[in-house]
Amino acid sequence: MQTAEIRRRFLAHFEAAGHTVVPSAPLLLEDPNLLFVNAGMVPFKPYFLGQETPPYGTATSVQKCVRTLDIEEVGKTTRHGTFFQMNGNFSFGQYFKEGAITHAWRLVTGHVDDGGLGFDAEKVWVTVLEGDHESRELWRSVAGLPDERIQDRDLNDNYWHMGVPGPGGPCSEIYIDRGPEFGPDGGPVVDEDRFLEIWNLVFMQEEITNVRAKDQFDVVGPLPSQNIDTGMGLERVAYLLQGKQNLYETDEVFPVIERASQLTGRTYGANHVDDVRFRVVADHVRSGLMLMGDGVTPGNEARGYVLRRLLRRAVRSMRLLGYEDPALPELLPVSLDRMKASYPELEADFPRIEQVAYAEEDAFRSTLGKGTQIFDVAAQKVKADGGTGLSGEAAFTLHDTYGFPIDLTLEMAQEQGLSVDADGFRALMAEQKARAKADAKAKKGVHADTHAYRAALDANGPTDWQAYTTLSTESRVLALLSQGEAVPALTAGSIGEVVLDRTPFYAESGGQNADAGTLTWSGHGGGTAEVLDVQRPIKGLVVHQVRVLEGELVVDEQLSADVDPEWRLGARQAHSGTHVVHAALREVLGPTALQSGSYNRPGYLRLDFGWSGALSPEQLHDVEHVSNRALREDLPVSAQYMTLPEAREWGALALFGETYGEEVRVVEIGGPWSRELCGGTHVDRSSQIGTVVVTSDGSVGAGNRRIEALTGLEGFAYLAKERDLVLQLTDVLKARPEEVPTRVNDLLARLKATEKExxxxxxxxxxxxxxxxxxxxxxxxxxxxxxxxxxxxxxxxxxxxxxxxxxxxxxxxxxxxxxxxxxxxxxxxxxxxxxxxxxxxxxxxxxxxxxxxxxxxxxxxxxxxxxxxxxxxxxxxxxxxxxxxxxxxxxx
Structure with missing residues (x-):
């Protein structure tokens, strides 16, 4: 049975039982706690947490999921992949254990001709939480399972919660006995290779708190309503029903392996090393296709970085299999052909997807070419010095600076009769990962090994930061850094970090993006660098990440540091607009609507604030109206410095739970109307914001909403598009603008009446x-x-x-x-x-x-x-x- 058919049967089964079929949410579903959707229940979390009222009593879906915790482990076993699909059925107080067990049993063991999956009932085993006698009895009465095929498990195995205070409850897992050739008898408590889990039924019935571990928490009491959340692994069911050994041999995955085998001349199943590479190719090509289909593009941060790693690991694995020509143009269409049956939108969007993917492979192939030259030089030096091995530091430099995979370094070293200090490499990688985690938390730039920054600060003192007073300074280069280490120069085409004695550039903080601009110098033949990012890795030091466009930048160079004035104006408008929208929210909703986070860049702002429930259209309109009224009143914007106690006494709002110094900066707009602690750049008067156009409102977690808006020219451009749309409608309908809603409603009513007739x-x-x-x-x-x-x-x-x-x-x-x-x-x-x-x-x-x-x-x-x-x-x-x-x- 094809995977797409299993998917169809699952949805049809629950639709026939009265469930609303909910399309898969995008992998990039907005959730502040997730990089990607990683479980079938994620889109339904607001309903289970009570943040929103579900629009249906029961639902079913097949959700696209991506898990990226251990990308390096993909392919080493055959049970897990990066991308997978989770079938689920959900009940919000409509049915509970008996309903969930009945629905599952009928689908799993139902005859194929009747729309079921046709598993042999004699091969089905289940587990229940020890002490859950109700579930055990239901499996006996509903499914007729004997006691020996219903096994008890503890909280670690059969209790579900999200690791934080909230809903929880016991679960019951369904397993299929694959036969004695896969392991010993005795059920899932003995062997989970022979007895393969395909479905987990979660019975949400209580509220928990004080979560200390998977099996350590306190139960507050029963939930207001008993809910059902289930998850069936589509790929696992597919390989069982297709008579295959694992997910890599299913109809949606194996064709990529077959094509890779044709291209490389290697045979899948011949040896474990090649098999791992084949599986990496198949998994990563499919995962990359699905991510690009949902709008992810390769990059160096967050989601984009995950996609980049997946595509490059696939290309690298093909190279290690002996195929050095462009691989993605051969493999991606094969994956598309298998996935479009379930996701037809991929085919329509494939021209964009393949353009992105093939450009990424071209860039990586170029990187591999440069890395090979660097490796050859390093290998020749080792041999000339009488050595027999490449140091871990050299391997790490190849990986970190040139993007050269360690697998390829090991292979090429072996070809030249050299070893590689793999332990040293792994130690350096572990250090980098630790730095990366600290960097992500503290927003300190690309390389947050602070010893180099500390040395620059100790040698030269704090940066003279002039972002509030000017857009241009004459500055001197105090230090240059590459990969977190001091270097004497940055050459054309390279990316590095620059420490100046003074700077006009705003360093990212308080939700405001760093400034953009240029560094220009005339010494040493002259040159220009583009400023990509500006951070404060340690207190007192401002560091510019730059790409050298031309020339060579050296330490002690005198240069002109210039902020892009249009960029800064847009950033000032957006940041002041954030304060205005915050004040408007509190005026419309009340003083409890306090900001909990923000982000702004030129022309755009988003603001998170504490609030339960969606804002009504009238409330959103009022927030926008109050904001623009403040702009029309041309309120003065000022900043004052004072002690933190003075600021609090003055009524200034301290946000985000940040740690403040003794002296703080208070920005006010219109006096007490908006008074906040803030280190950002702002306009001089509110009218300079131009306009505030609210574009969306949504939930971002328990008790938190997010409002988004446009300012300045971006806001006017948005309104102009809406105006053009209205003008088109008035022309088509031959109506005045104010008549358009009535005309459209009339047309819809007539259309419905005509359809009924x-x-x-x-x-x-x-x-x-x-x-x-x-x-x-x-x-x-x-x-x-x-x-x-x-x-x-x-x-x-x-x-x-x-x-x-x-x-x-x-x-x-x-x-x-x-x-x-x-x-x-x-x-x-x-x-x-x-x-x-x-x-x-x-x-x-x-x-x-x-x-x-x-x-x-x-x-x-x-x-x-x-x-x-x-x-x-x-x-x-x-x-x-x-x-x-x-x-x-x-x-x-």
């Missing part, structure tokens, strides 16, 4: 046609056979017509076959009277006869079956085949 007419037409269709029956050895082609009819209408015709022939043995041709795709329904079934005929057999001729298949019961296909040209042949099949069956 058309449905009535179609139903009447089909009903009227049923008599003529029945009258056209052909007698085949005493069986009335109706074969009818319903042009332009599809879905439920085909079924209705077939059943209506059968009803007119109930007094005799009759076979009714109706094929609809809506959208040039045939859909078939076969309906038999009881007398026809007594003659040995079955609808589910005849629908297969039709399916073979129209490029499809079908299924159902002996009395009624249905299916579909792709080839309308085969309909006549299908009808002829039905007549032959009936003739053979009844003529026995």
């Amino acid at each position: 058309l449905e009535k007419l179609k139903a009447a037409e089909l009903q009227g046609a049923a008599g003529d269709v029945a009258a056209a029956a052909v007698d085949v050895d005493g069986v009335a056979v109706v074969t009818h082609r319903a042009e332009g009819v599809g879905g439920g209408d085909v079924r209705s017509l077939a059943l209506d015709v059968r009803g007119r022939l109930q007094d005799r043995a009759a076979v009714v076959v109706v094929v609809g041709t809506a959208n040039d795709r045939p859909s078939v329904v076969v309906a038999l009277t009881p007398a026809a079934q007594e003659r040995g005929l079955a609808a589910n057999a005849l629908v297969g006869v039709v399916g073979e001729r129209i490029g499809g298949k079908g299924g159902g019961k002996p009395d009624v079956a249905q299916g579909g296909g792709t080839d309308v040209a085969g309909i006549d042949a299908a009808f002829a085949a039905v007549l032959d099949a009936v003739r053979v069956a009844v003529g026995r």
Whole structure:
């Protein structure tokens, strides 16, 4: 059974049971705690946490997921991948344990012809939380499982919570016995390779707090409502139903391995080392495809960095398999061909996806070329010095500076008869990871090994920071850094860090992006550097990350440091706009609507604030109105320095739970109307913000909302687009702008009325046609056979017509076959009277006869079956085949 078919059956099963089918959320679902969606329940978290009211009582989905904790481990085992799909069904107080167990059992063991997955009930084992007698009894009564196939497990295995205070509850896991060839008997408590988990049913029933470990927490009490959250691993079910050994051999993954094998001339299954590389290729190509499909592009930070690593590891693995030509153009289309059945949007967006992917591979191939030259030089030096091994530091430099994978370094060293200090390399990598974690937490730039920064500060004193007073300074280069180490020069094309004696550049802080601009010098032949980022890695020191565009920058160089004035103006407008929106929120919602975080860049701002529940359209309108009223009033903007106690006494708001020094900067707009502790850059008067256009409001966690807005020219551009849209509508509708909503509502109402009338007419037409269709029956050895082609009819209408015709022939043995041709795709329904079934005929057999001729298949019961296909040209042949099949069956 194909993966896409398993997915379809899962959704159809729960839709038939009354669940709302919810499309997969994007992998980049906005959640402050997640890089990517990593579980099927993530989109439903606001409902389970009580932050939002669910729009449905029950739901089902197949959610795209990505987990990236151990990318280096992918392929070393066959059980886990980076991208996976999680089938789930969810209940928000509608049903509980009995419902969840009943739904799961019917799908897992249901007959394939009836839409089930067809697992042998005798091979199903389950686990329950020890002491959960209710679940044990339900598995006995609902599924008929014997006690020996229901095993108890402790809190570590069979209790679910999110690791923080909130909902929790016991869970019950469903396992399939793969057979003695996979391990010893005794159920999942003995061996989880032989007994493979496919589905986890979580029974959310209590609120927990004081979470200390997976099995250590305190129960506050029962939840207001009992909820269900389940997760079925689609890939695991697929390889079980496809008779494969692991997820890498399934229909959505293995074709990439097959193509990689053709390209490299290597055979999958020949040896473990190559198998790991094949699996890395297959997993990373598919994961990269899905990430790019959801809008991720390769980069050096966060999500972009994950994608870059995936694509480059795939390319690297192909190289280690012996294939040195561009690999992604050969592999990505194969993955697309397998994934588009479930995600057709990938095909429409593939031109963009392949452009991004192939450019990334080209860049990496160039990196590999440079790295190879550097390696050759290092290897020659080792040999000239009489050595036998490459140092860990040299391997680390190749990896960190040139992006050269350690696997490739090891392979090339072996070819030259050299060893590599792998332990030294891993130690340096561990140090870098520790620095990276500290860097992410403290926002200290790309390389946060503070010894180099501390040395620069000790030698030269604090930076003379003039961002509040000027956009340009004449400055001297005090230190240059590359990869966290002091260097004498930065050459054209390189990226490094620059410490100046004075600077006009704003260093990122308080949610405001760093300034953009240039460094320009005339000494040593002159040159220019683009300022990419500005940070404060340690107190008192401002560090500029730059890309040298031309020339060479050396220590002690005199240069001009110039902030891009347009950038700074946009940043000032956005940051002052953030304060204005914050004050407007408190005016509209009350003083408890306090800012909890913010981010602003030129023309854009977002502000997180404490609030439960979505803002109404009227509230959002009021926030925007109050903000723009403040701009029209041209309020003065000023900054004053004072002690923290003085600022608090003055009523200034201290935000984010930050640690402040004794002296603080208080920015006020319109006096007490907006008074906040802030180190950002601001306009001189509120009117200079230009405009505030609120564009969105959403939830970002328990009790927190996020509002987004545009300022300045970006805000006006947004309004201009809306104006143009209204003008287009007024032209199409021949109405004045204020009449557009009424006209659109009228058109929608008329459209709905027309659709209803058309449905009535179609139903009447089909009903009227049923008599003529029945009258056209052909007698085949005493069986009335109706074969009818319903042009332009599809879905439920085909079924209705077939059943209506059968009803007119109930007094005799009759076979009714109706094929609809809506959208040039045939859909078939076969309906038999009881007398026809007594003659040995079955609808589910005849629908297969039709399916073979129209490029499809079908299924159902002996009395009624249905299916579909792709080839309308085969309909006549299908009808002829039905007549032959009936003739053979009844003529026995």
